[in-house]
Amino acid sequence: MKKLIISMALMVVLAAALGLAGNALNSEGIPLVGNYPKIEYGADSVIIPPSAEEGDPPFITxxxxxxxxxxxxxxxxxxxxxxxxxxxxxxxxxxxxxxxxxxxxxxxxxxxxxxxxxxxxxxxxxxxxxxxxxxxxxxxxxxxxxxxxxxxxxxxxxxxxxxxxxxxx
Amino acid sequence: MIKKLIGNKIVGLLVRVALGLIFIYASLDKISHPGEFAKIVNNYQLLPAVLINIFALILPMLELLCGIALILGVLVRPAAAWAVAMLVMFIGAVSLALSQGININCGCFSTSTHARTLGLNLLLQDIGMLLLAVHAAYFDNRYVSVSRVFGPRTPVPAR
Structure with missing residues (x-):
């Protein structure tokens, strides 16, 4: 069991090394930390157009x-x-x-x-x-x-x- | 009879190699399109933003390594155990997305936007693969393997 866990750990370390090295060499490589605007299930910022006027129907999130x-x-x-x-x-x-x-x-x-x-x-x-x-x-x-x-x-x-x-x- | 068949070394070899081929196939498109795959990972909305790209780089490589190990018959048990772990994770992620009504590209075998979206048939397919992986991990089949060709066939008795 201990041997299994050590082997599994080694595999993931190797995968990480290869994955990161491959990415560094890849012309389509990606930054290690990507820019992902926080996408929450309950996004609650309402978008209102500049042309909205008083009395318009309600805008919803x-x-x-x-x-x-x-x-x-x-x-x-x-x-x-x-x-x-x-x-x-x-x-x-x-x-x-x-x-x-x-x-x-x-x-x-x-x-x-x-x-x-x-x-x-x-x-x-x-x-x-x-x-x-x-x-x-x-x-x-x-x-x-x-x-x-x-x-x-x-x-x-x-x-x-x-x-x-x-x-x- | 069935027990004998399941434990048969040729069946074990076929299971191991089939699973290995599936994992290698699944990894290739993701490895060549890391940006696309990272977006798909993000769509699942399960990982914090800082981990998404790292995960998208390591996971396909782990799939590839596991696939190669299973086919070569090297480190069969750890590779199959990782396959089990990954499949359990995929099944969990797909189930969560389905339960929330999120209709996204699954990112299973292809990063193309025209690839299949999530569905129940996908879950069944994952469960089938999970059975193969459990089989491979349990029997630790080494029939026709690199470790058998190069490694010691029988323990050398100590003198």
Missing amino acids: LKEAYGLFHDPGTIFLDARESEEYDLGHIRGALNLPFDWFDDHWPDVEPLLAKDADLVIYCSGAECELSLYEGRHLRELGYGKIHIFFGGWSEWQSRGFPTTMPQDES
Whole structure:
């Protein structure tokens, strides 16, 4: 038993030596301590766009969005173009491209109850479609609108549930 | 009958070599793409940030060493014991990720973003490999091995 443990320890030491040496020689080598922004399950910093105004629908954090995701009454709306939606979206989200709102609205409207929790998102911090769509839906009389401004990029970066093209094929 | 088959030295050799090949195969893509593999390790959200790159450099090398040792028949028991330990760790990590609904690339055999994501079939595959590893560790098979060719076949009696 003692011999086994010593042999195992030697193997891991050898693996470490080879791994670190190989990395030093590898042109694609990586630093020993990488830069990983702290990714917490409960990320609770809310991202608010500079163009937000008083009275806009509430902006929610990734954590809140993830919480709502598990509530069966919540509907996620993806405000991006259909091409982007098709390349991957939050699992279960409906596509309602803001730029083609009127074309898609007849298909989406029957699925939305006026008092349902709606989480609207687009690609992430550089995209304001979710904000515009949230304002527009509020004007149409929807009461529980949440804007998840971190959007697709924040959601995907945490590995939260998605639908990707290969899942559907 | 079954007991005899499980303990058979040729079966032991096949188990050892198969496991070795799987581990070598699994290690190669990770060794050549350390950055990609480190990101995948990070996605599991199980290790503190400072340990991720070190882990991503050492683990594939340990897989490779274990695979080589199993095939050559050198240090079979320690290599198989490491295989058991690594597989238990993989099973734990995948189960945790699945239970949290995290849908990530598993990083098992490939670091490509088009590689498979986590699923139950992956757990079953890991459990199957774990059985092979336990077998290899238990029987410590040396049939057709470098240590047998070069090492002393029978203890030299002391005079």
